[in-house]
Amino acid sequence: MGISIDEVKKIAHLAKLELPEKVAQTYTEELSKILDYFASLKEVDTDNVQPTFHPFTWDTPMREDEVKPFEDIQAILANAPELLENMIVVPKVVKAP
């Protein structure tokens, strides 16, 4: 099976990870080895098997959509890398016209 270095670069982009060329090579080798190990799953017959996404299958619990104020907003803002008053600053996302 395996995975190519181009696929590794594509995956890194999807996962939003900067990936230097040298590291991409290492990941390609490591991930190929792990994916090869997964190949044994192919031998299992799962034609009539439902997938398990959660250990128990009960209904999604419903609740009223009530507003509950968080008691310490400052503690949340204090973790932000950059603040302007009570707003979190990020690089510009829209280009000037």
Add this chain to the structure above:
Amino acid sequence: MNSLNLNRLTIKRALELLDEGKISSVELTQACLERIKKIDPEVKAYLYVNEEWALEQARLADEKRKAGEHGKLLGIPLAIKDNILIKGHPTTCASKILQNYIAPYDATVIRKLKKEGAVFLGKTNLDEFAMGSSTENSAFFPTKNPWDLERVPGGSSGGSAVAVACRMGLGALGSDTGGSIRQPACFCGVVGMKPTYSLVSRFGLVAFASSLDQIGPFALNIEDTALLLKVISGHDPYDSTSAPREVPSFTQILQENANTKFRVGIPKEYFEHELHPEVAKNIEEMISLLKRLGHEVKEVSLPHTKYAISVYYIIAPAEAASNLARYDGVKYGLRVEGKSLIEMYKKSRAEGFGREVKRRVMLGTYALSAGYYDAFYLKASKVRTLIKQDFLKAFEEVDLILTPVSPTPAFKLGEKTSDPLQMYLSDIFTIPVNLAGLPGLSLPSGFTRESLPLGVQVIGPHFRDDLVLSLGYQIEKELDLETIPPIVKAL
């Protein structure tokens, strides 16, 4: 103070001494802090210890006791894995990306422990984001096994296991996604329990793989484990996966079941795996012990066991890739500036995450990506169903299942770090339990010739945590092992 021999002090005994007024929580907490000062530079279990804060909580506990209050853990000093939030204190997940993060609220388990008067000594080391089996993936430093400083303590909750083994805390909390409580408990000679999925709220536990993660206790014996489990269990509206069920008094059930005879299954597939000869010998001894105690031991089959590692290392990374998308340098955590928002994301994540975390995020992203979803994630989720059904079928014939915890005793530091797959394979006996959502208990069951701890795992049906603990209690009583690491005994 003469009565304060930390090496033999259980939570139950400490509570008696506190109630009789023979010791105070301040003295007890002070003793743990002194122990930390002496031993922790050698074993490095803690990422964060806050003496002033710990003593302040202890003073408060002593005042409450004087005022006639009786919390279930009033004045008991505990260690908490550093992926569980305690308001106002750091939660790093042993990751550079959360190095400066201060928790803005309490996890539900912390709220429950506070309500019962527990004292927090600090936060313990782990594999970054709980991804690993040796605590070597911590971004800060590896933790060492107190039985042999050249060996790993197991992981990912290595710090919590070592804190309890060295009596640097009377109990601890960890989290277990594929064995992260049970394997380090086994490697360090303490008791560790992964409760049934959904018994304990994960609100305030930093998410790794949400369909597998569960918080659980570490302690020196089963009674203390049962007490801690009772305190942290129960329905929580803040965790929509938490079970709306009554939680029984586990400590009481231990006594009621002290002589109950169980039908115990031994899964034959676990013996087809390559076992360390001393692990194999020990499990045979445990089987003889069960028979001697009058339990009915029979072979059961879990035919899909051999696929568990593959299933787990597709599902857990897939869920992790989604859960860890939140670390983008925007709202909290490390930010590395970039020319654009996307570049900022990529640089922050590349700089903030360690190798294993990145490897798993990549693996998970791949398994979920267009063209591979059916072959990997969906296929793994179907095989997961078969693994779960194996257990459900086995539990039609037996009450409990007994297995080794790990195929080997604690391995050497550095032994498996260069080969991720070898590291993954060390969790073969614990992973299926998470995939099926079952309760699993790891308890000390002997030692190798080199004096490394060995452990057995008791697995039960969903929500039969009480039975799992009950059999563990019977085994523990019969073995009556002394589990004090040499480094601690030498003090």
